[in-house]
Amino acid sequence: MNLEKILSISGKPGLYALKVQTRSGFLAESLVDGKKISVGLKINVSLLSExxxxxxxxxxxxxxxxxxxxxxxxxxxxxxxxxxxxxxxxxxxxxxxxxxxxxxxxxxxxxxxxxxxxxxxKGLVSKEEPIIDPSENEQAKQNAEEVLEKVEEEVVAEKVKAPAKKAKAKKE
CATH class of the missing domain: 1.10.10.1650 (Arc Repressor Mutant, subunit A)
Incomplete structure (x- = not known):
């Protein structure tokens, strides 16, 4: 059972599968109805694996x-x-x-x-012990860390830009 890309999104019912990372967040697909949604950086998201x-x-x-x-x-x-x-x-x-x-x-x-x-x-649970290739596990962990770093960098960049935009608007 691999819960690495299964998400719980705050304020949204059900679970979502992580599909693609975008500049402003990521794209997720609902496991309930298959609809795809865009999730911004400011929304609380939890990976089930965590x-x-x-x-x-x-x-x-x-x-x-x-x-x-x-x-x-x-x-x-x-x-x-x-x-x-x-x-x-x-x-x-x-x-x-x-x-x-x-x-x-x-x-x-x-x-x-x-x-x-x-x-x-959805057939995503199993009573079988997963056979984990250590290199796959390390790669998945590294990928998750890279995604989190990018998201954190973008959040920090947004926080830095917001006061600068307000200051520029006041000068005009």
Whole structure:
């Protein structure tokens, strides 16, 4: 299961696949309806591969949690995220018994199950351990770091340009 290019975009329902980086942000495609949207630099975006769930000992990567659900459900769909909170909590304890119930809220569990069911319906989850070629993993990490650096540089450049534009407008 590869969540490297799957995004959650703040203020937008569902999940998105990262398609292309642009000068002003990037282009993403909805996994729900296939529509493509342009995402600017100022919008909060989370890569699913970077999300973790709190446990009492450490943080568990979302990929491992999704794999645990896939194993329990034999690659089938999980329970609905619309179930009662008590049902969701009991289910999540079966998946991840050591999760920190004080820092992982029912709303977090709902989001994880909703994401899992969406990814499962698209065939993007698997109970199989991924075979990772170290060079591929290093290349993916380097690519992600380069994208983040470019985005950060563009955000800084925008912040520097904004006061200069205001000062120029005042002089005129």
């Amino acid at each position: 999300i973790s769930i709190y446990t009492y000992n450490e943080e568990k990567p979302l990929t491992e949690v999704m794999r645990s659900i896939a194993i329990k459900e034999d690659n089938g769909p999980a329970i609905s995220h619309k179930e009662e909170n008590a049902t969701l909590i009991a289910y999540f304890k079966e998946i991840l018994p050591e999760y920190d119930s004080e820092r992982v809220y029912p709303s977090d569990i709902k989001k994880v199950l909703s994401w899992y069911n969406l990814l499962q319906s």
